[in-house]
Amino acid sequence: MAEKVYIFDTTLRDGEQAPGFSMTTEEKLQMAHQLARLKVDIIEAGFAAASKGDYSAIRLISEEVKGVTVCSLARAVEKDIEIAASALEPAERKRIHTFIATSEIHMKYKLKMSPEDVLERAKKAVSFARNFTDDVEFSCEDATRSQRDFLYKIIEETIKAGATVINIPDTVGYAMPEEFGDLIENIMNNVPNIDKVILSVHCHDDLGLATANSLTAVLHGARQIECTINGIGERAGNASLEEVVMAIKTRKDIFKDLYTDVNTKEIYKTSRLLCRITGSFVQPNKAIVGDNAFAHESGIHQHGVLSHPLTYEIINPEDVGFPMSRIVLGKHSGRHALRKKLEEMGVRFTEEDLDRIFEKFKALADKKKEVYDEDIEALIYEDFFKTGEEEPVKVIHFQVQSGDAIVPTATVKLEYKGEERTATSTGNGPVDATIKAIIKALDIKPRLLDYSIKALTPDTEAMAEARVVLELGEVKASGRGTDTDVIKASVDAFVDALNRAIVRKEYIIKRNMAKREGTV
Numbered sequence: 001m002a003e004k005v006y007i008f009d010t011t012l013r014d015g016e017q018a019p020g021f022s023m024t025t026e027e028k029l030q031m032a033h034q035l036a037r038l039k040v041d042i043i044e045a046g047f048a049a050a051s052k053g054d055y056s057a058i059r060l061i062s063e064e065v066k067g068v069t070v071c072s073l074a075r076a077v078e079k080d081i082e083i084a085a086s087a088l089e090p091a092e093r094k095r096i097h098t099f100i101a102t103s104e105i106h107m108k109y110k111l112k113m114s115p116e117d118v119l120e121r122a123k124k125a126v127s128f129a130r131n132f133t134d135d136v137e138f139s140c141e142d143a144t145r146s147q148r149d150f151l152y153k154i155i156e157e158t159i160k161a162g163a164t165v166i167n168i169p170d171t172v173g174y175a176m177p178e179e180f181g182d183l184i185e186n187i188m189n190n191v192p193n194i195d196k197v198i199l200s201v202h203c204h205d206d207l208g209l210a211t212a213n214s215l216t217a218v219l220h221g222a223r224q225i226e227c228t229i230n231g232i233g234e235r236a237g238n239a240s241l242e243e244v245v246m247a248i249k250t251r252k253d254i255f256k257d258l259y260t261d262v263n264t265k266e267i268y269k270t271s272r273l274l275c276r277i278t279g280s281f282v283q284p285n286k287a288i289v290g291d292n293a294f295a296h297e298s299g300i301h302q303h304g305v306l307s308h309p310l311t312y313e314i315i316n317p318e319d320v321g322f323p324m325s326r327i328v329l330g331k332h333s334g335r336h337a338l339r340k341k342l343e344e345m346g347v348r349f350t351e352e353d354l355d356r357i358f359e360k361f362k363a364l365a366d367k368k369k370e371v372y373d374e375d376i377e378a379l380i381y382e383d384f385f386k387t388g389e390e391e392p393v394k395v396i397h398f399q400v401q402s403g404d405a406i407v408p409t410a411t412v413k414l415e416y417k418g419e420e421r422t423a424t425s426t427g428n429g430p431v432d433a434t435i436k437a438i439i440k441a442l443d444i445k446p447r448l449l450d451y452s453i454k455a456l457t458p459d460t461e462a463m464a465e466a467r468v469v470l471e472l473g474e475v476k477a478s479g480r481g482t483d484t485d486v487i488k489a490s491v492d493a494f495v496d497a498l499n500r501a502i503v504r505k506e507y508i509i510k511r512n513m514a515k516r517e518g519t520v
């Protein structure tokens with residue numbers, strides 16, 4: 001009999017927790033709409049009690065994204081659970097996911113609690129969460145390093161307390177597939193009421209085994225996989241959604257009647273959306289969604305694939321929505337294609353948005369003979385996610401002198417909160433000189449943590465996409481910029497990150513002041 005494996009997507013919670021992957025509320029909402037189109041079963045939209053940003057993103061997603069269960073993480077404490085419930089209140093279907101660590105090392109050193117107290121806390125948390133929803137998930141954090149009898153006991157008791165899903169996380173990515181399969185099988189055999197719940201797994205990729213462990217768990221009785229788009233997540237990441245879903249679909253001989261409801265044709269689009277939003281691209285050889293995932297370079301392979309695709313392709317690229325041809329656009333075909341592209345990408349837009357982006361498209365088409373699909377995508381994201389955001393820093397103009405016989409020198413004129421400022425600086429390259437001039441004009445000390453630049457298409461007049469991660473005081477932010485000019489793309493990315501950091505920093509200062517005055 002066909003049996004469903006539930007796909008629990010935690011891109012917006014575990015994924016977003018990883019450095020360099022933070023998203024604004026609007027970006028999270030866009031991702032959540034796309035995850036709903038991908039037809040995941042559950043979207044873990046954040047950890048409501050962790051920050052005001054998380055709370056409002058979960059609330060907005062609960063209000064707007066329908067046809068999917070929206071979930072918030074909560075520690076096994078009443079306050080966290082109440083905040084999660086409040087954020088999820090407008091959701092069509094809601095789940096509270098509460099957790100506590102069950103391994104000796106976590107209980108002793110992190111929680112400083114006895115196993116008996118952990119058990120009591122877990123039971124209380126689950127039954128308290130049931131006051132707000134009938135869908136309550138309980139996770140035994142660090143399950144793979146927990147003592148098995150204790151694990152069986154806490155699972156049995158939390159099911160009695162009302163848990164409907166029990167999650168077994170390999171929190172530190174320590175388990176081997178065989179060992180993890182054995183753990184799942186033993187839970188199935190040793191917890192008397194396990195048939196009352198869905199058994200879930202949540203694997204981290206520290207040893208590169210998150211996908212293998214998740215799939216092995218499914219073969220031993222797990223029926224929910226927690227995973228993320230592109231495998232993003234804490235440290236080395238989580239099991240990647242595209243890998244687990246495509247493995248179950250592709251290896252019918254092994255997974256037999258198991259299936260997921262994921263619309264696999266939306267996989268590539270979802271992966272790209274996440275890359276664009278976070279500015280962090282997957283490596284070219286990444287399974288399923290990497291640029292080279294379906295590229296055949298060697299003559300023998302090319303000949304084979306042309307004769308019969310199955311010689312070297314186990315997945316039809318179309319099944320994951322992988323674009324096999326790049327649409328090339330000219331100035332005249334642009335407007336219609338642009339509308340179609342916005343619709344396809346699921347971006348909510350007005351006619352005004354379309355007009356504005358179309359102007360940018362025409363400017364690009366003037367600079368560049370061929371405008372590719374990727375260029376349009378970049379234009380849309382570049383424009384869309386910046387519109388309406390507060391931008392304390394606006395670059396009015398910059399000029400750079402560079403060459404192999406002069407010291408690169410840049411002059412920048414910018415506006416900081418309406419006040420005009422100018423500065424000149426030298427640097428060890430044109431980008432360095434321009435960034436230094438901006439820093440000088442603003443008289444700030446950001447620390448650049450990461451800078452990368454990538455050509456979007458393989459031609460010398462290609463659009464360049466730059467990504468910057470920086471730290472301003474204690475605030476970390478990332479930004480992106482796209483232009484045919486690498487210096488302009490880099491400046492835009494830097495200023496985008498800077499603006500996000502300034503806005504966040506001001507928010508933190510305001511919040512701390514309000515806390516001190518006792519108004520929050």
Ligand code: KIV
Binds near residue numbers: 014167169172
């Ligand atoms: O890795 C982990 O243990 C987690 C839990 C909160 C499920 O992310």
Ligand code: ZN
Binds near residue numbers: 171202204
């Ligand atoms: Zn995790």
